[in-house]
Amino acid sequence: MMRTTVTSLTQKMVVAWRKEFKRCMSSIVTRATGGPRTAAIIDGKSIAEEIRLGIASEVRRMKEYTGRVPGLAVILVGQRRDSETYVRNKMKACEETGINSSLVELPDDCKEDEVINALSHFNEDPSVNGVLVQLPLPEHLDEEKILNVVSLEKDVDGFHPESMGNLAMRGREPLFISCTPKGCIELLIRSGVTITGKKAVVIGRSNIVGLPTSLLLQRHHATVSIVHALTKNPEQLTSEADIVVTAAGVPNLVRGYWLKPGAVVVDVGTCPVEDPTAELGYRLVGDVCFEEAVRVASAVTPVPGGVGPMTIAMLLSNTLDSAKRAYEFT
């Protein structure tokens, strides 16, 4: 009896304390950023995992029926730490899904011909369905010339100008859509976001992310505006958008007041910033001021764990699609 009373009292105190804490926090939060946290966090990691499981199962089915598996070839020039990490992750993801992968590593001072020869070799190899050159290339190499050599049928990165043109033009079907933009749209679709007729703002206009993302959103019938370094009052245009995809590479560029209440925000930015409390001495930060965005937007992708994992999932998906076309397997 005694015990029950004590428990009951403790429970009452806990409830009261919780209420007070909530009230207090909510008042602090309201004062600081104008509202409580409302946004759903789009879990790119688990969506990507789901996609990868699906790919692994398709690859097994392909092996069973055709005796073959998809093949991805990667060319890495030089020893950039970030590029090495990206390539390692791609190879690992291939392995986990049953996709064959080949890597050619060339020294930082290699000649253009060496890169082109390696590319041509993979273009010819029927066991290779996707070929990619890890970017950026060292300064002395002509990126345009090299990317133009990638066979259209194996251009799983979608960086060939003809792939880009086919993405831009209505009535055309590009064989491949660049992995990060495709990942962004996939996140939106799988989160139940309608794109057609919505106002979308893309921040950044790089060939790798901003440009193809704007073309892809337009393909999905959004009304697209592209914000870049020379845009005056970028916050004004951004604050009218239902969907914001940002790929500027500027930490905390997009503040809460840049966003329309209820907007969906996809953050492609990934900048390492120093953080002595982090295990590696740095942490990854997106373009979006996350703490503010979650109080204004209806859904936000985190960094890390948002778009990042989707990029590799889409690379695997493009490689699988290419193999299906090559092996005539559906």
Place this chain on the structure above:
Amino acid sequence: MMRTTVTSLTQKMVVAWRKEFKRCMSSIVTRATGGPRTAAIIDGKSIAEEIRLGIASEVRRMKEYTGRVPGLAVILVGQRRDSETYVRNKMKACEETGINSSLVELPDDCKEDEVINALSHFNEDPSVNGVLVQLPLPEHLDEEKILNVVSLEKDVDGFHPESMGNLAMRGREPLFISCTPKGCIELLIRSGVTITGKKAVVIGRSNIVGLPTSLLLQRHHATVSIVHALTKNPEQLTSEADIVVTAAGVPNLVRGYWLKPGAVVVDVGTCPVEDPTAELGYRLVGDVCFEEAVRVASAVTPVPGGVGPMTIAMLLSNTLDSAKRAYEFT
């Protein structure tokens, strides 16, 4: 003496009448549309004429130094009245500037192979520097397949997906920029309009005009938004733009209240509408409600006499550029 007095009286009357007429018109105008006419009319006809004179002089110089002139080849399939008129105007413009032109006319029911053979023939012919297929093609022909055959080095219409991709991608230089978009930008530049950092809205997203115009404006560092049939409240986005290029093909779509005061408006729309008072029983109307626009905008292109003449001038310019590259003539 007598004569002087009469003249002086007449002059006084004329001045008084002019004042009254101005006052009266201005009051009517103010009541009807909210303001007097303020916009400069961008005279595409005379700008195009100036460009054509320059091209003719370059062609003469080329002939003098190389013994050769540029050559344009046109393939026309079927007997669409409008296409026939466009092609006739292109051939005539070539003749006037000293450019050689060849025309292959194929019947409406011709086979795909016939079009492709004609194209391949021109691709090979060193006296031909520009090849174009007049669009639209009859339904039974695969436009994509046919346009992809046009040699990139002779794609003076800029409709090959690789030309479009190179137009879209930063750091790339397309060999040719589609004629109408190039004409629009040329009109802006020659009218002293700054594009960098300005907000631009493109209405329409066709492969021929809207898409390449948006890409080209972005190349000139405008902040571009693309409005299309599925855009909600297109007037709201349009009314924020410093530059509006409209290519929707919907007569009088863009009303005065769609425009920001002082905006520059380029009207690519050309729709024939019935008009019993016109010589041919119809007149050409743009997308813009001209009478309203001239009272809000700072500059407007008329229809006809705005973008239309520029398209052909840019085709001649692209053909000349191509010949310069082929003959290594600067």
